[in-house]
Amino acid sequence: MPNKKQIYDRDKVAIGLAIFVALISFPFWFNMGKASPAPEIKLSDKAKAAKQCIAPTAYMRAEHMAILDLWRDTVVRDAKRVYSTNDGLTFNMSLSTGENSCMGCHVTKADFCDKCHNYASVRPYCWDCHIAPKENK
């Protein structure tokens, strides 16, 4: 009777299993135990003073892209350029024009946008058309 203990084609099976183990353990050996803490956003003084963006922080974190998408459509299709919050504050519905736009408060793209986007591997196409504000160092 066949001996159940024997592994046939031992070399080929071993190579296959080695490839399998290497593939599924990829995230472990790629990062090699080094910690990669989440990035800290650097807020400008103006943003710090305002305490809150156009909506609470948690909401902005999750929904900012949807807001920007909606704003773009509203500006382009309806020519409405002013957004007013529930508190009665008004903002310019624009990413990068003037003091009252997004980048008017969040002045540096590198410190504000890119940190999280790079960490989450998100490459928004905002800057395909918009010109990023000049970074003051």
Added chain:
Amino acid sequence: MNVNYLFSLLVVVALFLFAWVGAGVWEMKYLFGVFIPYAAFITFAIGVIYRIVNWAQSPVPFRIPTTCGQAESLPWIKQNKIDNPSTLWGVIVRMLLEVLFFRSLFRNIKLEFNAGKRIAYEWEKWLWLAALAFHWSFLAVLVRHLRFFTEPVPFAIQMLEEMDSILQVGLPVIFLSGFALLAAATYLFVRRVVIPQVRYISLPADYFPLFLIMAIAATGMFMRYLTKVDIIRIKELTMGLVSLHPAIPDGVGTLFFVHLFLVCVLFAYFPFSKLMHSGGVLMSPTRNLANNNRAKRHVNPWNYPVKVHTYEEYENEFRDRMIEAGLPVDKKE
């Protein structure tokens, strides 16, 4: 209503609710965010290796490839080198086409009686197409998720994301593979329910992974496109897992834990299920052997040394008596 798919559906719903209540109400976030993922990963790795080694212990003494073309023969008869391979390279090409493009499924035909009660063989490519869409989009989804498990994110994964979001619809941009996965899995489920013959042979083991994958895809897309999650906190969690410094950051939504739990169930279930066809296809002797039964000698691995008694030995033993009886012998003395 069919017990088989109803049972599978209820199991997936129960798993969903279990994670929802466990992570959301009982706040057992460490269990769902750290302990279960590690346990599932270890179960998956050891289980798959165990199954493969177990299969490798079955001897295949005779070449039994399913041949689909002319075998190697006389020089003037043209061999089909891929469908009836006689060399290692032929086998490799055949396996690659099978694994990457499901060639044997492409041959699928449907037998039908047409109007004149004559048998007709019809092309049936939908299963092949859906299977191809399902597996490739699942691979794309899986590889894309590596962005949560690598820092910095490798260029190849970024490129895949770019290709996947090529339509630039909405924000966050739509990933095509997620929708393809959900659509293909739905088709594969509907096919099992709608075609009577297929429904007859479908078991909970067929429906359960489909429902599970549909639930995983649905929760993932729900998080990305509708309810939204704090992706930075989630990457903090996943990076903690792979750098072996697990921690649960604040502000990770319950739906994420449900998604993660369903993925863990899929991984842990994998080695014990039909999903092992992914390893099994490489181990199937009807695919991975060259058709060289006569060209090469294949020794049966469980052959034991047979005790033989040659004529020479026989004659040596009985020579005297043979000569006495007047029988012819090879050697006189």
